[in-house]
Amino acid sequence: MPFHFSFSRLQHLLQATSLAMLTACVIGTPVQAQGTAPAVSQPVEVSVVDIVGRTVRIPVKVDHILLGEGRFLYALALMEGADPLKRIVGWQGELAFADPNGWAVYKQRFPQIERIPLIGRTSEDSVSFEKSVSTKPDIAIFGLGGHGPGRQSGLVKELEKSGVPVVFIDFRAQPVRNTANSIRILGKAVHREAQANAYARFYEEHLQRVQSRVKDIPGNKRPRVFAELLAGVWDGCCHTAGKGNIGEFIDAAGGINIAQGKIPGAIGDLHQEALIAQDPDVYIATGSRPQSSRPMLKAGEGVSAELLGTSLKELALRPGFEVLSSVRSGRAHGLWHNFYDAPTNILAIEAMAKWFYPDLFKDVDPQATMTEINQRFLNALPMQGAYWGDIASRGANK
Amino acid sequence: MTASAATLKQDLTASVQARQPLQPDPVQLARAYKRLSGWRLLVLVLLGTAILGALLTDFTTGSSGLELPTLLHTLLAPDATEPALRVIVWNIRLPYALMAVIVGLALGLAGAEMQTVLANPLASPFTLGLSSAAAFGAALAIVLDWSLPGIPAAWAVPANAFVFAMASALLLDLVARWGGMSTTGVVLFGIALVFSFNALVALLQFIATAEALQGLVFWTMGSLSRATWPKVMALAMALALVLPFSMRNAWRLTALRLGEDRAASFGVDVRRLRLGALLRISLLAALSVAFVGSIGFIGLVAPHIARRLVGDDHRFYLPASALTGALVLSLASVASKSLVPDVIVPVGIVTSLVGIPFFLAIVLKTRGRA
Numbered sequence: 033m034p035f036h037f038s039f040s041r042l043q044h045l046l047q048a049t050s051l052a053m054l055t056a057c058v059i060g061t062p063v064q065a066q067g068t069a070p071a072v073s074q075p076v077e078v079s080v081v082d083i084v085g086r087t088v089r090i091p092v093k094v095d096h097i098l099l100g101e102g103r104f105l106y107a108l109a110l111m112e113g114a115d116p117l118k119r120i121v122g123w124q125g126e127l128a129f130a131d132p133n134g135w136a137v138y139k140q141r142f143p144q145i146e147r148i149p150l151i152g153r154t155s156e157d158s159v160s161f162e163k164s165v166s167t168k169p170d171i172a173i174f175g176l177g178g179h180g181p182g183r184q185s186g187l188v189k190e191l192e193k194s195g196v197p198v199v200f201i202d203f204r205a206q207p208v209r210n211t212a213n214s215i216r217i218l219g220k221a222v223h224r225e226a227q228a229n230a231y232a233r234f235y236e237e238h239l240q241r242v243q244s245r246v247k248d249i250p251g252n253k254r255p256r257v258f259a260e261l262l263a264g265v266w267d268g269c270c271h272t273a274g275k276g277n278i279g280e281f282i283d284a285a286g287g288i289n290i291a292q293g294k295i296p297g298a299i300g301d302l303h304q305e306a307l308i309a310q311d312p313d314v315y316i317a318t319g320s321r322p323q324s325s326r327p328m329l330k331a332g333e334g335v336s337a338e339l340l341g342t343s344l345k346e347l348a349l350r351p352g353f354e355v356l357s358s359v360r361s362g363r364a365h366g367l368w369h370n371f372y373d374a375p376t377n378i379l380a381i382e383a384m385a386k387w388f389y390p391d392l393f394k395d396v397d398p399q400a401t402m403t404e405i406n407q408r409f410l411n412a413l414p415m416q417g418a419y420w421g422d423i424a425s426r427g428a429n430k
Numbered sequence: 431m432t433a434s435a436a437t438l439k440q441d442l443t444a445s446v447q448a449r450q451p452l453q454p455d456p457v458q459l460a461r462a463y464k465r466l467s468g469w470r471l472l473v474l475v476l477l478g479t480a481i482l483g484a485l486l487t488d489f490t491t492g493s494s495g496l497e498l499p500t501l502l503h504t505l506l507a508p509d510a511t512e513p514a515l516r517v518i519v520w521n522i523r524l525p526y527a528l529m530a531v532i533v534g535l536a537l538g539l540a541g542a543e544m545q546t547v548l549a550n551p552l553a554s555p556f557t558l559g560l561s562s563a564a565a566f567g568a569a570l571a572i573v574l575d576w577s578l579p580g581i582p583a584a585w586a587v588p589a590n591a592f593v594f595a596m597a598s599a600l601l602l603d604l605v606a607r608w609g610g611m612s613t614t615g616v617v618l619f620g621i622a623l624v625f626s627f628n629a630l631v632a633l634l635q636f637i638a639t640a641e642a643l644q645g646l647v648f649w650t651m652g653s654l655s656r657a658t659w660p661k662v663m664a665l666a667m668a669l670a671l672v673l674p675f676s677m678r679n680a681w682r683l684t685a686l687r688l689g690e691d692r693a694a695s696f697g698v699d700v701r702r703l704r705l706g707a708l709l710r711i712s713l714l715a716a717l718s719v720a721f722v723g724s725i726g727f728i729g730l731v732a733p734h735i736a737r738r739l740v741g742d743d744h745r746f747y748l749p750a751s752a753l754t755g756a757l758v759l760s761l762a763s764v765a766s767k768s769l770v771p772d773v774i775v776p777v778g779i780v781t782s783l784v785g786i787p788f789f790l791a792i793v794l795k796t797r798g799r800a
Contacts, residue, residue, distance in 0.1 A: 129639035139493075266645045267587060268655040268774070294772045301648075304655065306772035308514050309494030321641075326583035351521050356516040389561045 055151035080220040082200040083210055084176070089197060091170050094222050095119055098151065098167055098196070100174035102127030105126065105138075106374040107203065107215060110409040111224035117142050119222070125150040131320055131370050133333035133417070141413055161190050167393060170340050171221055172198045175373075176205045197221075204373040205298075208280040211375050212236050231375070231409050239284065239379045242385045245392055246286025255313035255388045257287040258358075261349050262369055263317035264328040270302040278318065278372050278380075285384035287314065304352050314387055315358040318369040319346050331368040333417045340366050341424035348423060363387070365421040376405060376415070383420040470746040474740050477753035481531060484760035488527040491764055493772045494518055521658075529657035530763040530777075531756045532665050533722050534732075536714040537671075538755020541729030541735060542748050543676060546683050547707040548613045549690075554729035555715030558602055558616075559623025560595045561726055564719040565650050566627045567594030567633075572645045573638040586660070587649065591720035599712030603705055613704075651776030652723035654763055661721045668717050672710045673752075679703060680744035687742045694790050727782045728755045731789045738792050757784045 049307025079089045097119045099105070109116035117138075129136045138145050151164045164172070172191055188198045190306065199221045200399060201214035212232040219228020246254075259278050261271045273279040274295030282289040290310045291302050327346035330339050344366040348359045360363050365387050371380040382398040398420065406414035490498055496518070502520040504511045541554045548557075555561070567590035570576045578593065590691035602623070614622050626686050635643055682703050685693040715729065735758075736751035759781060766780040 124637065130641075262641055265641055266648065267584075268653060270774070296770070296773070301655070301774035303493055303767075303772050303774050305518050306493040308518055308522075309492075311514070326586075352517045355517050 034390050058325070074075070076206045080199065080217055082217050082221075083202045083214055086200065088199050088221070089317065090199075090223075094170045096121040096168055096170045097222055098164060098169035098172040099123035100172065101373070103130060103370060103373050104173055104175070104201070106244040106370075106376060107201070107218055108222070109412065110215070110375060111219055111222070111227035112404075113410070114412050115142070115225075116412055117145055117148065120148055122149045122151045122164060122168055124152045130373075133335065134370075135322070137333050138413065151374055161187050164191060165194055165196070169196050172196050173218060173221065174198055174200050175198060176202045199302075203375050203377065204277070206276055206280060207372065207377050208239070208284045208381070210254060211247045211377060212239075215375055221300075228407065234404075235375070235378050238382065241396070242285060242381055242393075246385065246389070249286055249389075251288065254286055256290050256310065257282045257314045257316065257384075257388070258302075258307060258310070258312040259316040259318065259367075261318050261372075262328070263319060264326055264350070265319070265321070268301065269304045269350070269352065270307050271299065272302050273299050273372075278316075278367075281371070281377060281381050284381050285388055287384065287388045295409065308352060308355060311357050313358060313363060315353075315364040317344055317349075317364070318366055318367045318372070318386070320369040329366045329369075331366050331417075331421065332370070332416065332419055333356055335417045337418045337421050338424070340418040340421040344421070345424040359423070362423060366418075366421050367421070371419070376402075379405075379419060395419055455701075460699070462484070466741075467746075470740040470750075474746060474749055474753065477739075477757060480548060481753060481757050481760060484757055484764060485527055485531055488530060488760055488764045488767070489523050491767045492518070492523055493767075494595075502725060525659055525662050526654045526659040527760070527763065528662050529654050529665075529722065530759045532669060533654075533718045533725065534728055534756030534759030535752040536665060536718045536796045537541060537725065537728040537759075538713040538732035538736070539673070539676060539748060539752040540711040540718075540732040541731075541755070542744075542751035543683065543707045544711050545728070545733045546686055546744070547704045548617055548619055549686075550613065551734070552730070553617060554726060555711055555719075556724070556726040556729060558620030559598050559627055560712065560759070561719050561724045562624045562627035562631065563598035564591035564595040564716065565724065566630050567591040568649050568720075568723075569631050569634040569638075569646050572638055572649065573642045575635045588656075588720040590715050593706030594627075595719055596712055598627070599708060599716065603708050603712075607701075607705065628644065649723050650778075652725045652778035652781075653774060654722055654777050655774050656722055665717050668713055672714055675706065675749055676710060677745070679706065680748055683707070683744040684742060684747070687744075723776075723778065725759070725778050725781055726758055727778070727785050732758065732783055735789060735792050758788060 065416050079087050081087050097108070099108070099120060099122070102123045102125060104123070105116060105120070108120070112118065135145075149163065149167050151160055151167070174185070174188065191198050199217060201218050202210040203214055210237050213234045215228050215235065219225045259272055259282060260269065261273060261278065272291040272295060273289070274291050274293070274297065279289045279292055290312050294302060294306070317329045318331075320332050321328055327350065328343065329347060330343040344364060348354065348364055353359055365383070367380055367383070371377045379398050379402055382393075382396055382401055386393045386396060386398065402415055402419070490501060496515070500515070502787045504515050505524075508516050508520055537555065544555055544557070545551055546554045559595060568587045571586040571590045573764045577583070578589055601620060602616065605611060605619050611619065635646065638646060682693065682698045685696045685698050686700065686703065693700055718725070732755035733751045736747055739754075740746040740750045759777070762777055762781040762784040765784050766775045766777060769775070
């Protein structure tokens, strides 16, 4: 049994690293249409270069969209207007588990969300080709492995053979580099270019604002940051990101991720002693699951700032955390976990920038950015809740 | 024909011609026995010393690079030192290091008894499906958030793991008792349990969220970073409870190594002996697996190493196996800290990587013997 487990884990790690390398190689490929220019004003097939550099021909009519990950809904919702679910004919069912709060809100507003056929549960292995094809998609949108069918997936070849174009996007492996491009690619692939490009520009402007201000800060002036992923979900401590994932947000916001260079893969567990010895300036916990009897970070849709703060406080009471300077000085923060796989990750980057450099980013207000995203792009179902926040002030309990 | 062979032949011929019985001298025999016992005792002492060394190394190794005087000061006067240091010494290093030794002792002892009562060198507490049952219990808690009523959330996973491991062991006892099964039957039933629980775990994996799946995978690979004082104490108490019973049965277990019939002819109630041993094994293995996850290698390999070091006399073999298990696990803990500092490597992986060379060295060195 242990061999089986470790083997499949190894497989995932290998897959993740090879994908990361692959992406690194093709990154920078400009996203552009490569189809022949239309001579007459008839709708013609266009093509798009996806995030891994494949040129994919997009059908004229895209009414049926298959999503390799349920969380691509966050991206689709930015460009779909009034009914973000309308064209989705099938997806993986992980959204309900990964973001129960968001799911509940969607379900209330769009009860049909439960009737969208599932092509799998949460992992690539659970995705069924037969089920995928039976949804009769015009196009399939996949991510770079991890939670859905990846680049090497046999399913991709099978779908293409049966005439379904497959487009890869990524908000997860290298979110800072890939988010804007992925949005543009998705916009093109589902014929929502104007909205998609508007969001991509909005994203880039905000990212640029943060990056330009922190880029000249020398290393010794940068705060050292530790991000504990899904804090409290597992026994023990210190599940964290090395390269990529939330580690990229820390970089972008001008922090130093203390786990970088230590964790060999994308994610891993830092030794608690190393955390105490390093004593980071800023501690960030991520979380999303609302229900649980053990301490976990509560954040996301419908969560109040107070709840986020007190749930973080509970986490900070675990043995060994009370000695961290970040916890003692109130530089402990909470973040909605799904930012690591959502194009709204700019909110996480802005929130971090403010945590790292409160003075430098006095004029930046992630809350205002969220309001703008809600008004301009998420009319159907705006984000409402504490997606990030600070630890409850001392004395609240204990 | 070489000269020595020629001499040997002459000697043999002489002995046969003289028709002397091949009776060893009783005085010499007693002396040899004493020498052997002395040697076996020495092995135990050496193992114990090595464990102390490993424990000290484990305690002094860590990412914060603390010096021994600082560590000792924190150990002896915790209130006089700064909180971070106190946490490192008292909440992290000490429980982790002690957990490695105690789990090693428990699994080594359980494995030794198991191989004897099942008369099977491939038996280990995990052959009977204990680890798989525990994994299933843990998976219920991790994937479905299902736990026994009245158990605090922080203990849900180990409690479930323990209950399932213990239940599968009791089921096994029941089958052995009612069915009057042979040792082979018990082993086969154990294998059936392994496959059943593995299938059930796979089923849960299939419906698990990515996070739960990851938690489950990490749980199954075993980690000493789950060590806390209550867990260390619970396992230490179980060990203190079980060890006297094991040692009291040492003679009977030694007799059992000669075969069931021979043991029975000495007046050993083989069935009772086997059931008692199974219960002891279940308690130790279930607690170990509940607290640190599956570390299957120790229970299998420590008995083999011990047998090669001290032979089959269970008065020495049982403690030797326990000590060997402790030494291997403690060394594995040191190795994982020195090889990949700052990062937690599941101890199950390191144990195998550290233990296998150790194991092979002993097997190859003594391959002439049984």
